[in-house]
Amino acid sequence: MAGTQHTQTHPKFTWLFLGIPKGQTCTPVVIRIAADTEKEAREWYSRWDLTFAAKIRSECSLYQYASGAYELNVMGGFHG
Secondary structure: OOOEEEOOOOOOEEEEEEEEEOOOOOOOEEEEEEEOOHHHHHHHOOOEEEEEEEEEEOOOEEEEEOOOOEEEEOOOOOOO
16 A cells, blocks of 8 residues: 555554643543553653543554554454
């Protein structure tokens, strides 16, 4: 596929947070970030007050298109 890039060393987890900019009193938004650790994920949003929501394991191939969109390919899996 033209315009794709396979990322062999993609982060191990997708982290979800509810967050608001520091000092604001607004409705929280859902923030999703790919990182190996929670600390690393939080560093991307150091000017936000974050509440942990979820840690999702990323064990499948990840492709990024030139447009910025991502494609995940999952081969098989255990559903027990």
